Amino acid sequence: MATVSYVINGSKPVAPETAARVRRAMEELDYHPNAVAQSLRTRTTHVIGAVISDISNPFFATLIRGAEDCARENGYSLLICNTDERAENELVYFELLRHKRVDGMLIAPTGRDDDGIRDLIASGMQIVCVDRKLDGIAAPAVLSENEEGAYRATKYLLDKGHYRIGIVLGLSHLSTTSERLRGYKRALAEAGLEVDESLVVYGESQVHTAREACRDLLIGPNRPTAIFATNNLMTIGVMAAVHEAGLRCPQDISVVGFDDFEWTSVFNPPITTVAQDPYRIGVTAVKSLLANIQRSKSGIETIATPEEVRVPVRLIVRNSVKTLSRR
Structure with a gap:
């Protein structure tokens, strides 16, 4: 035996x-x-929970692919949970994954209820936040250079002669949203421009809500000459609103997006966008999580100030921005 x-x-x-x-x-x-008996004996299940907002979003689908590939290479499997940005779903999944005795979790926080994550950390669960972080919570995080990406996109539009730049932001309580708004404001400030709050709208990170928010920007005689959509789904919504308004991109209005997937290059016109690297975020997050799991098993205390890794972004210039004469 x-x-x-x-x-x-x-x-x-x-x-x-x-x-x-x-x-x-x-x-x-x-x-x-018997997997349950094995986990009780070895105190490990070799399973990682991944609590994200929506796997149908190409950003999270690619992030999870990177996480799963890295997990598999290290003898782990991934259990994926979709919160749909609802705090009640998030809390239910936290409890479910704890009962399934996962060794650790990747979490894209909804940002609506910090207590659930605080409880996980207090219980000894190893976690790594992905895409978003929570202020005041000591947890490792792997994120994009959100502020820098938004800064580059806005500066590019300014360099092309655009001074009335609308911005369509995601969910107001998320760290990604506040960071991208900071980048937008920083570029305007460097150009000596004040923020026109009428040009700042929230598209709730979805296609239909971004389309509705963009319609508001396009109403009236003093509409922006360019719009910066701060995620992939909202870029689709912005382009839909531009088309519905009978406007042409970039002849009548310029558009810059955030995220680069296949459809951005086959749009008419191809979209200038800030490219993130969600696959790398997923891989990096799993590596960080497995290192912390190993430290915990070895009785080594976790680092007092958890590591925050920023994955670089880059601006990909295509044909969706028109050059205007300098004022």
């Missing part, structure tokens, strides 16, 4: 021919180890 246990758990070396005989017998008997 001990030899069988060694083969199943890999806890001690076994002669190759003996291990082969054991595995052959297991196949003939259709024997499958």
Whole structure:
């Protein structure tokens, strides 16, 4: 029995021919180890929970692909939960994953209820935040250079002669939104321009809400000459609103997006955009989480000031911005 246990758990070396005989017998008997019993004995399940907003969003789909690839390479599997940006869903999934005894969690926080994450940390659960962070909570995070990306996009529009630049932001309580707004404001300030609050609207990170928000920007004689949409889905909504208003991009209005996926290059016109690297975010987050899990198992205290990793972004220039004469 001990030899069988060694083969199943890999806890001690076994002669190759003996291990082969054991595995052959297991196949003939259709024997499958009890995963729950194994986890109780080894105190590990080799499962990571991933609590994100919506896997149908291409950004999160790519992030999860990177996380899963890295997890698999290290002998872990991923259990994915979609919150739909609802705090009540987030709390239910936290409890579910704890009951399933996952070894750690990747979390894209809804930002609506910090207590759930505080409770996880207090219980000893290893977590890494992805895409968003929570102020005042000591947890590692892997994020994009959100402020820098928004700064570059806005500065590019300014350099092209645009001074009335509308911005369509995501959910107001998320760190990504506040960081991208800071980048927009910084570029305007460097150009000696004050922020016109009538040009700042919130599209709630979705296509239909961004379309409605953009309609408000396009009403009236003093509309912006350019619009900066601060995520991938809202870029689609902005382009839809521009089309519905009977305007042409970039002849009548210029558009810059945030996120780069296949459709941005096949749009008519192809969209200038800030490219994130969600696959790298996913890989980096899993590496950080596994390192912390290993430290915890070894009895090593976690770092007092958790690491925050920023993954670089880049501006990809295409054909959606018109050059205006300098004022």
